[in-house]
Amino acid sequence: MNDMIRIDDLVFKYTRDDTGEEVNAIKGVSFAIEKGSFTAIIGRNGSGKSTLAKNINALLLPTSGFVYVNGYNTSIQENLWDVRQSAAMVFQNPDNQIVSSIVEDDVAFGPENLGVESAEIRRRVDESLKAVNMYHNRKKAPHMLSGGQKQRIAIAGAIAMKPDCIVFDEPTAMLDPKGRSEVMAIINSLNEEGITVILITHFMEEAAEADRVIIMDDGVVRLDGTPEEVFSHADELREMNLDIPMPVELARRLRARGIDIPADIINIEEMVEYLCQYR
Amino acid sequence: MLRDITLGQYYPGESWIHRLDPRVKIIAALVYVAALFIVDNLIGFAIALAALAAVIIISKVPLSFILKGLKLIFLIIIFTVIMNLFMIKGGDVLVEIGPLSIEEKGLYTAFFMAARLILLIIGSSMLTLTTKPISLTDGIEALLSPFSKIGVPAHELAMMMTIALRFIPTLLEETDKIMKAQQARGADFESGNLISRAKSLIPILIPLFIGAFRIAHDLAMAMEARCYRGGQHRSRMNAMKLSGRDAAASVMLAVFLAAVIVIRIVL
Ligand SMILES: Nc1ncnc2c1ncn2[C@@H]1O[C@H](COP(=O)(O)OP(=O)(O)O)[C@@H](O)[C@H]1O
């Protein structure tokens, strides 16, 4: 029972509204995610990442196979609210997930839906807003805030439900570099506080911060391991049109010229430090 | 242009009126509107005017701010008054200008009509000026919820209003962006006759609608992810509580209504 999420041979098919034609978005995926871990999921557009995320949150239910969240089988109707409360979700577009015209009322939306009692909601809202550094903006209207700030409100809304796990579906894709680094800092600090993080992204530098990287392609898992292991499969990544983090690419080219760089160096700081000491 | 309309706009403040329970304020506004239709003589109107003046003074909303947003509506009232003045006949002839004349009955009707409309509009805008939109929707939900047993979708209506309030600014921004993008490609929204101007709006409306449906789809999903399941099981962060202030306001409202009814019967 140390698994936050267990996915067993998940298959998911969409039926298109217009043609009735079936789209096979997930073609047999199995993996488990440990409690408290930080996993990044990468893959090109259309590889099935969002579909997988929605299956974890019971927004979509498996066509076949099983998804267990905190031990709850998502396919069982009675588990629905436990599943969604255990595994919260933050979406890509910050504008389209904020419900209320006042920041603090929006953060209260999740706990209100769970029927939490007023004083406790107040406490959670204040706590969550402080955790994302937006407490001073609690009375503002969301449309007056920047994209990064709105995304932090959405994260506060997820935290206020007291989830064990948060699934982030490309949360930084629509943000400027400043907003991106703010959001990444919050994701890291949430993970340090014990929340299991699943981060879907197409920024390799973000994935390099995770404990584990899963690469999806065409509805299946292609690579799965620590960032070091996964990034060492440079040829496969390139074949899937995925970028390789700059330091990893640099290390590969240096190695090709006979300079021996350890495989665990994947971020810029470590690389700079290593090269400065190299002789 | 769209931003100048004060009808339905909130004027932030902490006055006694601002702090009243939204349910009390909604009922007070309804009673006030009803009272205006009970009133049929000058003393009655004087009382209604005095009540409104008191509310405005206590609320500390500047009169200029209230009137600023009502310009267009006043134009309509003036037009109605002029029509009434000249069209309604009866009693002594007061003024004759060529073929037109103003008669006693016309003057009366026009005066009462104008007084009633002006008080009605200012009176009801006091509700929105002193109540946060979000409290207003909470108040409407609470007042309608007894009727949900007979099929009034109280929670759904309130939720729709909440979402509309949230997304109106977003859609206005979106419209602005689309218009600028079209203008950059040479679109012209300002010249030509009415029909060609209306036609030039089509390239704005289509992307706007598609955008709105996208938002609706994404938002529905985000709400479900946050355990939204309609009104049942739902609690509120700011539970509404009636206070002594609300009791006092209710008594004053009752006195006002009684006075208006008595004057109508006696005079
Ligand atoms: N609502 C839908 N109806 C039909 N097909 C869909 C729908 N959503 C996604 N798909 C298809 O499923 C596949 C996986 O999509 P998605 O999970 O969104 O990928 P990703 O998030 O990795 O870009 C794609 O081929 C996409 O076209």
Ligand SMILES: [Mg+2]
């Ligand atoms: Mg996606």
